[in-house]
Amino acid sequence: MDMRAFDxxxxxxxxxxxxxxxxxxxxxxxxxxxxxxxGERRTAPMMFVRFDDDPLVIASDDGAARHPSWLLNLRADPHARVETPDGRAAEVVAEELTGDERIVAWDDLVARFPFFAEQQERAGDRVIPLVRLRSCD
Incomplete structure (x- = not known):
């Protein structure tokens, strides 16, 4: 199936x-x-976990060698909109985790969802970014 159609x-x-x-x-x-x-708005569905009180998204793209487009878009403009399963929507600012904060979040993520370790292996030298979505409210 075409991923765009699936999304x-x-x-x-x-x-x-x-x-x-x-x-x-x-x-x-x-x-x-x-x-x-x-400059067009693009919506992508994705898995998230909670990191502190914020949603954390994983730019794994199933272990692809390149970063997903949505991550590159956030690097160019970190302002975005999030819709959550409870029906809420919020304006957010994206922040990539780095250093010890990323290590802690990654270790927790892999402990809960081991398939992310496999995706990191498939990604090769590309370190999978973790992105916190902080509410602008």
């Missing part, structure tokens, strides 16, 4: 409050970024 179905079902086959709705959020080249 469109996930976004539609998520916003409608429907179950999404094969995915855990309570671990998903929608992240809307501004395209770094186009």
């Amino acid at each position: 469109e179905v996930v976004v539609r079902r998520f916003r409608a409050g429907e179950e999404i086959e094969g995915l855990h709705r309570d671990r998903l959020l929608l992240l809307t970024t501004t395209g770094r080249h186009s």
